[in-house]
Amino acid sequence: MTSRPTRILQTSLLAALLAQTGVAAAQSVDPAVLASLEPKFSAVQPKMVAWRRDIHEHPELSTQETRTARLVAEHLKKLGLEVRTGVGGTGVVGLLKGGQPGKVVALRADMDALPVAEQSGLPFASKARQLNMGAESPVMHACGHDGHTAMLMGVAEVLAGMRDQIKGSVKFIFQPAEEGRSRKDDIGKPVGAKAMVDAGALDNPRPDAAFAVHIIPNLPSGMIGYRSGPLFASGDVIRITVSGKQTHGGFPWNGVDPIVASAQVITALQTVVARQLNITKEPAVVSIGQINGGNRDNIIPATVEMAGTLRTFDEGMRADARKRIVQAAESAAAANGATAKVSFDPFGYAVTVNDAALTQSMIPVLAKVTNGNAKEASKFMASEDFSEFANAVPGMYVVLGAPPEGKTPVTAAPNHSPFFDFDEKTMPVGARALAAMALDFLAR
Numbered sequence: 001m002t003s004r005p006t007r008i009l010q011t012s013l014l015a016a017l018l019a020q021t022g023v024a025a026a027q028s029v030d031p032a033v034l035a036s037l038e039p040k041f042s043a044v045q046p047k048m049v050a051w052r053r054d055i056h057e058h059p060e061l062s063t064q065e066t067r068t069a070r071l072v073a074e075h076l077k078k079l080g081l082e083v084r085t086g087v088g089g090t091g092v093v094g095l096l097k098g099g100q101p102g103k104v105v106a107l108r109a110d111m112d113a114l115p116v117a118e119q120s121g122l123p124f125a126s127k128a129r130q131l132n133m134g135a136e137s138p139v140m141h142a143c144g145h146d147g148h149t150a151m152l153m154g155v156a157e158v159l160a161g162m163r164d165q166i167k168g169s170v171k172f173i174f175q176p177a178e179e180g181r182s183r184k185d186d187i188g189k190p191v192g193a194k195a196m197v198d199a200g201a202l203d204n205p206r207p208d209a210a211f212a213v214h215i216i217p218n219l220p221s222g223m224i225g226y227r228s229g230p231l232f233a234s235g236d237v238i239r240i241t242v243s244g245k246q247t248h249g250g251f252p253w254n255g256v257d258p259i260v261a262s263a264q265v266i267t268a269l270q271t272v273v274a275r276q277l278n279i280t281k282e283p284a285v286v287s288i289g290q291i292n293g294g295n296r297d298n299i300i301p302a303t304v305e306m307a308g309t310l311r312t313f314d315e316g317m318r319a320d321a322r323k324r325i326v327q328a329a330e331s332a333a334a335a336n337g338a339t340a341k342v343s344f345d346p347f348g349y350a351v352t353v354n355d356a357a358l359t360q361s362m363i364p365v366l367a368k369v370t371n372g373n374a375k376e377a378s379k380f381m382a383s384e385d386f387s388e389f390a391n392a393v394p395g396m397y398v399v400l401g402a403p404p405e406g407k408t409p410v411t412a413a414p415n416h417s418p419f420f421d422f423d424e425k426t427m428p429v430g431a432r433a434l435a436a437m438a439l440d441f442l443a444r
């Protein structure tokens with residue numbers, strides 16, 4: 001009720017904006033079709049909740065999502081979609097051909113869980129365990145991918161029921177391993193979105209645009225956040241080995257101390273963002289999160305290993321930062337007579353950039369489909385391999401605010417926490433947004 005005046009204001013502003021930009025209303029999806037999505041998704045909400053709880057109770061680590069993939073594939077087949085399984089590992093691609101010829105739009109959900117011991121206290125909390133890098137580990141859907149999968153299954157069901165009204169095709173991409181690797185066999189190989197793209201997920205037919213949504217607790221419940229340009233940061237794993245010469249702790253002059261050299265390497269790395277990158281262009285982060293060296297108080301070890309992360313919002317700054325990290329580490333080590341060997345893991349995530357024209361065209365659609373509850377979001381320092389799809393075809397990624405009942409965007413547990421949960425009542429909003437963006441894109 002209280003949102004009504006805002007809605008009217010937004011609608012008239014939009015009308016003015018549309019008139020100004022010369023975008024005729026006839027080019028977007030029929031408003032009656034958009035309006036019909038609300039009851040349709042209310043009707044599939046109990047199913048989406050059931051799927052979500054089932055997937056939540058049976059989470060699977062990255063590239064091990066066989067049960068989830070089977071559930072998805074069976075559902076898509078039952079809806080009459082053309083289904084491909086085993087795409088880039090456990091990936092599933094479903095193609096819904098509309099009643100009329102037209103463009104192709106892709107919708108993507110990720111299916112994998114994390115090696116986290118669930119403490120949410122939910123009645124359907126996970127007790128699952130799987131091998132994580134060779135060691136048995138608890139598994140939990142701590143990033144909302146159970147919700148993403150359930151929402152996209154709901155979208156497939158609703159759009160399959162509207163087949164005759166659809167001009168073009170909708171490609172449903174259910175992706176494994178967004179969170180990276182859980183099997184030793186996957187080290188050094190592409191997984192997730194990259195593996196799916198390599199396996200032809202975007203071929204036959206090639207989408208003209210791709211959309212996805214991520215559940216986050218840091219926006220009010222049911223709010224969609226959008227952003228033109230970079231939304232999620234690039235993510236690179238930095239590995240540094242500092243080598244010196246082993247010696248007795250009492251006689252450091254007989255060796256080269258890699259511990260002191262490492263301390264200076266870490267300090268030198270702080271200047272990459274603070275002193276060397278032009279952070280007025282885009283923010284960036286360099287963090288060292290892991291350091292290992294030595295096994296006794298009175299022995300200076302031969303080497304120290306450390307690992308960290310580089311995050312940027314611009315591919316040029318990313319390449320520049322990588323060079324500067326190498327230079328800073330090598331020089332700081334050399335000043336101590338030690339050496340530093342820096343490497344970056346292959347398959348780092350690129351910046352997730354939302355296509356500006358696509359985002360602009362979807363703002364009125366999101367406003368309508370959320371009843372005015374859509375706004376521009378801030379950038380996130382998290383990274384996402386949706387960038388693989390968005391680097392291949394124009395992409396748009398949105399976030400869905402979903403703090404669980406009784407929590408706020410401030411008090412809700414963040415993604416990847418053992419206490420993470422989300423408000424299931426927001427699933428129809430996320431699903432409507434995906435469906436509406438797809439229908440609107442195809443109608444243009």
Ligand SMILES: [Zn+2]
Pocket residue numbers: 143179415416
């Ligand atoms: Zn995550």
Ligand SMILES: [Zn+2]
Pocket residue numbers: 143144145178214
């Ligand atoms: Zn995630």
